[in-house]
Amino acid sequence: AQTVTQSQPEMSVQEAETVTLSCTYDTSESDYYLFWYKQPPSRQMILVIRQEAYKQQNATENRFSVNFQKAAKSFSLKISDSQLGDAAMYFCAPPRDTGTASKLTFGTGTRLQVTL
Amino acid sequence: EAQVTQNPRYLITVTGKKLTVTCSQNMNHEYMSWYRQDPGLGLRQIYYSMNVEVTDKGDVPEGYKVSRKEKRNFPLILESPSPNQTSLYFCASSFTGRIQPQHFGDGTRLSIL
Secondary structure, three states, rough: OOEOOOOOOOOEOOOOOOEEOOOOOOOOOOOEEEEEEOOOOOOOOOEEEEEEEOOOOOOOEEEEEEEEEEOOOOEEEEEOOOOOOOOOOEEEEEEOOOOOOOOOOOOOEEEEEEEE | OOOOEEEEEEEEEEEOOOOOEEEOOOOOEEEEEEEEEEEOOOOEEEEEEEEEEEEEEEOOOOOOEEEEOOEEEEOEEOOOOOHOEEEEEEEEOOOOOOOOOOEEEEEEEEEEE
């Protein structure tokens, strides 16, 4: 069975502070891609960042970066200098297991609140 | 503008009345898929299609049908909707399923009474 865990259903961060959202998964694949998506109150799903598993370097997009630990099957999202507009649901989308790679999986989400 | 268009955005209907949610993309993507989003469960894939006339079940296909007769369109059909299908539905597309990010439609809020 596919296992994706976002262990923090809700998190809160003060504006300008840093927050890290966690995601763990299970796969026997060796070459894969991982994604974080953001869903603001408008309910649109927006790509935040993509990580390629074969790359040693963690992906970075402006204030968003990942901490990818392949052996631990962990893919956390760090948001630096948090802004009010970062308030949203965040979903990780890790790989699936071998044989089901055409299916896509999302975590259960972490709701991020940003406070003044 | 590159986009995935879903219709309708909102629909309230009754049990057993067949409905179709349309999805169209203008990016020449091969991979298209449908998801439902429920509180505490995240997004779960219903069906996906890797190309025209190629469709397969996702994780929660029961009670749904799809078709892919043209590359750009991927409608979701509920032949006999039931209240447990009340949910927020998303259509998404990409060139490939697992390598490129998904482009999502704006979502369809379905309420089955």
